[in-house]
Amino acid sequence: xxxxxxxxxxxxxxxxxxxxxxxxxxxxxxxxxxxxxxxxxxxxxxxxxxxxxxxxxxxxxxxxxxxxxxxxxxxxxxxxxxxxxxxxxxxxxxxxxxxxxxxxxxxxx
Numbered sequence: 001x002x003x004x005x006x007x008x009x010x011x012x013x014x015x016x017x018x019x020x021x022x023x024x025x026x027x028x029x030x031x032x033x034x035x036x037x038x039x040x041x042x043x044x045x046x047x048x049x050x051x052x053x054x055x056x057x058x059x060x061x062x063x064x065x066x067x068x069x070x071x072x073x074x075x076x077x078x079x080x081x082x083x084x085x086x087x088x089x090x091x092x093x094x095x096x097x098x099x100x101x102x103x104x105x106x107x108x109x
Contacts, residue, residue: 026102
């Protein structure tokens with residue numbers, strides 16, 4: 001789904017990555033992102049979100065695309081996320097696509 005938050009090029013779901021924090025936040029929609037940002041506090045220049053195609057955007061300037069992560073880079077971020085939560089076997093995390101990697105962080109319904 002195309003986003004209305006910041007840029008029409010961003011695709012949901014996205015991951016919110018705050019600087020200095022290995023934990024990632026799964027965000028399903030622009031509405032959820034806006035709510036989460038209101039609860040987060042000040043945004044730092046290093047804070048970013050990562051869309052389901054691996055593109056990264058500056059959180060402090062939503063229209064600014066920072067680059068694109070490849071699947072290996074995103075896998076390492078997700079491994080660090082699960083490791084920070086004391087999950088075991090994080091090196092076994094595998095997915096066929098970036099969208100599948102993001103889905104690993106989707107909260108259980």
